[in-house]
Amino acid sequence: MKKKTLLGMSLAFTLLCSPLQQPIAAKTTGEFRQMDNVAHRGASGYTPENTIAAFDKAVEMKADYIEIDVQRSKDGKLVIIHDTTVDRTTDGTGRVKDLTYEQLSALDAGSFKGEQFKGEKIPTFEEVLDRYRGKIGILIELKSPELYPGIEESIAQQLKKRNLDRPQNEKIIIQSFNFESMKKMDALLPKVPIGVLTSSKSHTTEQALKDFSAYADYFNPSYGIVTKDLVNDVHSLGMKISSWTVRSQEAADFLFSMDVDAIITDYPDYVDPRN
Template structure:
């Protein structure tokens, strides 16, 4: 668990994160010091929220408008992706339709994010729910609808908590909808203090409210008589003293770490200060970052299949960049040639699924391949992303991660030449048939061989002929005994854990067995498995 600094740990003078000097004689610091030093009053009881992730983390994340770089913001797919990643909260925006019904949408106008036009407030709920909110993001989301607040509450119940960012609401109606859904322990309402006072009064204090706090407001009853469960503040206003002061009153602190603050430097500063909740666009980076800070040596290494394909288009530089930001040890690539012999990263033999091209890649010249869009199929944020060449990838990856090279359609001579050019021969493992790997070993024995192992009966023969660095074992044959047998032959074990049905506990079992590398499409499940491993170790 991240340690919380004590209220008495601040120096005589200090610099805020933003660099503003706060003298120790400022009234709020003296007030805080005296209240702690004299501290006879008990800490008020904190609001009890539902905990969707068990056991809970020391901090929680609130993903901004859902996973909005992977799915249309404020929609069911964006919320479902957050749930699948084990995120505790999703921030959604609430507005009123023309007939005074609550609906999820950020902007005041419908243009650009739906097939509708004009102000949202001029459309009835029925009209709004008939719109297509998916196609403007990507064709694969065609037909995705907007969500009414009632639908969002039903979708989220018992699965993920909701930060309701109220753009324009009817407080009494909102309260009645939350209470009718039985979601009072899974919601926090964000708005101006006057509106929040109406929510608190109408709900009898059953629904948590969260106003914005700024340093100039001070710490002495900044919201008057309003009982708040949490406060939001910008990342550059976070300090340990502020967090401790609100914690003393039983109030949670939510740091808004969006945009220029959504980086490891600011995450670390906020974690060190004792922040409870993070509003972020990058939970898939923030949560691993917090784990790596505490973990030390990892109990297992991991490879991200075709890059971080859950968060960016597969086999693109965007996917590999995301993989390195998450902290992957290996990135897996698929390599195929163009009609004129240049190598590109593409899984399929044909272009249709992941680009706007058509036909076999082997029959397409490199000049044409360079112009194809390999990102729009995935989502609007990746429009005009290109298919990278092998040369571009090797120049990009450098020492950021090791390479899991799936040599789909590249001869050993060309593969070895490409790795040697970038001095990456010892930072790659190559997955290929035994015959091709034997050829590769003759060309450059420093390149590590990773043959498939569909059956344990094949191990002795593989080890005699090839002496591989590791085997890619079929998931179905992996066991503690199998891993131990491979290790006895000085052979490491990789396995693909790609099924969506696998849970973090399934991956934890692989870790306990001593697996060397797990390849996955879903890094957050593996991160969660390592969190559980660390929690158990600390017991």
């Protein structure tokens, strides 16, 4: 297994072999947070998705990560927006890839969620990295990277520029539905955890999971295909499992019972163990 596995095995061996450590580990395990709380496009249940307002709200709600969607403007600027068009979440129309950064930055990306958010803008990737690194983990999704040749190199460049190509405690993770793109990201940033996204049961077979484990650290399925057996199979291959997208307390409770490693949710309070 890749990246941190050898370090983890070494640590586990040390803990097992040290009689002094065993009681301490057993005593404190119950105090550790067992599941990461990932704010999907920020705290998007309460604020306009993929905006500074949404990410600030996620920090306020003490989520462990914000999940962001990265695309690229016509003139090469990395921007944070989910859809490949601006129609749903802004007052503009057209494809992200066909609009310049100046055109994108002029759009209102908040009013669709409520008048109180009028004037929220489409953030840039650089802006999000600079504002939130060190404050909260960042789960970076490459949205339709096949539309943006070379976007992997651009993302890697921005992370390296900020020394985020060697993240501490997995606080930078990269994921996509595009598996070839993730293989490329793994080659470009071998120390950054990689995740694969899917909603297809065909990707949960023994062979498929084994293939993913060659380059991915996370297998991130929609919660509709999560089973206890799947969680165990993913863990047996040294990967973690983060499931999406939770929009009800019932869905969150189901994933708690499945013992996934992270829950990706529009409502961080559904996953907050203090509630």
